[in-house]
Amino acid sequence: MTTSTAPTVPDTRPSRAAAVVDRITGVTLSSVTLPLANPISDAKVFTGRQKPMTEVVVLVAEIRTESGLEGFGFGYSKRAGGPAQLAHAVEVAPELIGEDPSDIARLWTKLVWAGASVGRSGASTQAVAAIDVALWDLKAKRAGLPLAKLLGAHRDSVRCYDTSGGFLHETIEQVCDNATRTLEAGIGALKIKVGLPDTAEDVRRVTALREHVGPDVPLMVDANQQWDRARAVRAVRALEPLDLVWVEEPLDAYDAEGHADLARTFDTPIASGEMLTSVAEHLELVRHRAVDVIQPDAPRIGGITQFLKLATVAEQHHLTLAPHFAMEIHLHLAAAYAHEPWVEHFDWFAPLFHEELETSGGRMHLSDRPGLGVTPTDRLRAWTTRSVTVGA
Known part of the structure; x- marks a missing residue:
């Protein structure tokens, strides 16, 4: 007597599991003053419109999730605007807590509209940019790929x-x-x-x-x-x-x-x-x-x-x-x-x-490092003038 086994048929029914695979638990925003070795002059200095540049202010965004992933992003300002970028980022960052970090386009829109009364360009979107870069860095790290x-x-x-x-x-x-x-x-x-x-x-x-x-x-x-x-x-x-x-x-x-x-x-x-x-x-x-x-x-x-x-x-x-x-x-x-x-x-x-x-x-x-492929040094931490954490 022989016994036949029916072929296994894959279950193609739609999954009812939630699509969310992770959630944002915390965002740290930091302002870093990077000193330049020598004062820098371009044509704007020679026409009297600006003074020589002596530093760059960097806005750093670090995002953490329930699964333990971290995303690192940054933006910058030259000569002026650093405090404004940090202040705006701190104001809108609470909108991220509990969100799925993979939904980057939706989160960009959410953050921009949270601060839309001051416009959708300039310092407001530059503040959002550092967060957006961190989200992309995190997404690439989740995939184990360079961005x-x-x-x-x-x-x-x-x-x-x-x-x-x-x-x-x-x-x-x-x-x-x-x-x-x-x-x-x-x-x-x-x-x-x-x-x-x-x-x-x-x-x-x-x-x-x-x-x-x-x-x-x-x-x-x-x-x-x-x-x-x-x-x-x-x-x-x-x-x-x-x-x-x-x-x-x-x-x-x-x-x-x-x-x-x-x-x-x-x-x-x-x-x-x-x-x-x-x-x-x-x-x-x-x-x-x-x-x-x-x-x-x-x-x-x-x-x-x-x-x-x-x-x-x-x-x-x-x-x-x-x-x-x-x-x-x-x-x-x-x-x-x-x-x-x-x-x-x-x-x-x-x-x-x-x-x-x-x-x-x-x-x-390109290197094979996942995400942007960069990690902060002790000097970045030492040059941090202000840091604010939202969430856990």
Whole structure:
């Protein structure tokens, strides 16, 4: 006698279990004052609009959950705004307690509307950005993946250029020395600040750097919004023979029409976007075809959730993506962009994190560390001026 066993049929009935897999129990928000080794000057200092920069104030968000996971995020402000960002973040953070940290888009909207009376751009959304970055860091850690891999990376390394060695407070001889060290460190391109009162001096400095590094090193310039339309035309025309990758912020950041005129007139690509604080503001640049290179800053426009929205639009318009500053965040976002992007190398945040980002062959490389892949140092804790915990 033989006995037959019926095949096992999988149970395809819908599960009635709750979709929530974890809940937020606590959020710690901290303001960290990062001192800079030397006062930093760009064109805004030489036009009298700002004083030299001596520090960066970093807003840190650390999120904890019932399951014991922790997410780490940060934003920043330069010269002013740090206390405002912290105050706003502390006000809206209670909205997170008890929520599922995986529902990032919904939580972004909830936090923004909790503080919508002061607007949905600027300091309010910059405060939310640090929290948003921490939520994405946590989500990637839950998956055991680097953030770029969670988002769907197109590449494991990104072209990178250095800015921190090209400021106007240094002589062109110092800038050239900095450039040599930068290239030896495996960073593939250089950006130098322009926008001095004497445009001829700008051209002299850029020409000297081009002669120093040779014709094959990609070179960018940044006027930090300090030219008017007529002067920008003259300056870009004078710089065109130097074969620049782009001219950045030649005009006021909100002058989309002026940028569009430059983009139509010259072969040298026009770049802008770092000073805008919402996706809507960037869409004006796209609508006017004002830039060839778009430069959003995730901490400034509301975090990774908003950055991804803008990246989709930029991809559809075949724009080059070159996120501003905060390379610890932007390396991941650039790696997930469809068209070959750039990442800006700034070494200012190095004292805050144990990990260093690897550069070689002109590119910045992803690591296998989950999330953002950074952990805070004792110096970050020592430079913390105020810390507030909401929840457990």
